[in-house]
Amino acid sequence: MTSSVLCFDIGGTSVRAAKVSADGRAGPVSRFDTPARDREAFLTRLAGICDAEPVRPAAVAISLAGVVNPETGRMIVANIPAIHGTDLSGDLATRLGIPVFVANDADCFAVAEAVSGAGQGHDIVFGIILGTGVGGGLVTDGRLVNARGGFAGEWGHGPVTALRGGTPPVEVPHFACGCGLSGCLDTVAGARGIERLHAHLSGEDKSSHAILEDWRAGLPAATRTLDVYLDIIAGPLALTVNITGATIVPAGGGLARDHALVAAIDAAVRPLTLWQFDRPLVVPATSGEEPGLTGAGIIGLQKLSEG
Ligand SMILES: [Zn+2]
Incomplete structure (x- = not known):
């Protein structure tokens, strides 16, 4: 059956859309502003794109920065009030009359990397997002683990951040996290986290971009921040690799565009894993500029083939 999937990558400010054909190829990408506050406008906008397709897609697949309550199907999407707490897939499927699949954006990224990126050839892929915050997704044999939630x-997330880090060690407070806990890696490991850590350690208020530039230039304050940063995230990441059995960790998101940072994370993590990898473990993503759309398309096609 030749079936295509209409994919949306939904962010807090903009939505990207593309049709993915049965062979996995994505068509041209269109963009529009996210109707972030109005649920009706949100559903109407997405349905309108689907209705405008000359050939009705077999399904819609959506990547977004949220999770689904696996028991109620309702979304937890903090940055898009229009759909927070709603059953997006159910609402849209009712309107369109075709199946609608919703997946977490980090999960879509991980699937894209496993099937068409740096994770190809690996049975267990743990994809990590180093963006504004941090996220991750686990894929085994090309399939998402815990796809529904x-x-x-x-x-x-989880109160795991070490209270001391770096050489020599310095105290690191447990910062409050948006999830309600404190001490989450999300508070120190993404772009906002590096900035928070740098401000705490040096008193300098700089962007993550500037901090990484200073680090690459060997400036002392940024060197110290990265020393503490790498120390803090390496342990939990190594533990995750041990628990999941992942043999490759593709890294995506804004911070991961800095390949020197990805290499430094790899160098910090590898000595801490039980299995000692003699090649890079944490590597830059290679699945392209639209991993959300690519991953959503793969997930949609997989679900269709499952019937
Ligand atoms: Zn948290």
Whole structure:
């Protein structure tokens, strides 16, 4: 059966859309502003794109920065009030009359990397997002683990941040996290986290971009921040690798565009894993500029083939 999937990658400010054909190829990408506050406008906008397709897609697949309550199907999407607490897949499927699949954006990224990126050839892929915050997704044999909820692989949450880090060690407070806990890696490991850590350690208020530039230039304050940063995230990431059995950890998101940072994380993590990898473990993503759309498309096609 030649079936295509209409994919949406939904962020807090913009939505990207593309049709993915049965062979996995994505068509041209269109963009529009997210109707973030109005549920009716949100559903109407997405349905309108689907209705405008000359050939009705077999399904819609959505990547977004949220998780699904596996018991109620309702979304937890903090940055898009229009759909927070709603059953997005159910609402849209009712309107369109075709199946609608929703997946966490880090999960879509992980699937894209496993099937068409740096994770190809690996049975267990743990994809990590180093963006504004941190996220992750776990894929085994090309299939997402915990596809319905989107919680698996979320190494950024949980009160696990070490209270001391770096050489020599310095005290690191447990910062409050948006999830309600404190001490989550999400508070120190993403772009906002590096900035928070740097401000705490040096008193300098700088962007993550500037801090990483200073680090690459060997400036002392940024060197110290990265020393503490790498120390803090390496342990939990190594533990995640041990628990999941992942043999490759593709890294995506804004911070991961800095390949020197990805290499430094790899160098910090590898000595701490039980199995000692003699090649890079944490590597830059290679699945392209649209991992959300790519991953959503793969998930949609997989679900269709399952019937
Ligand atoms: Zn948290």
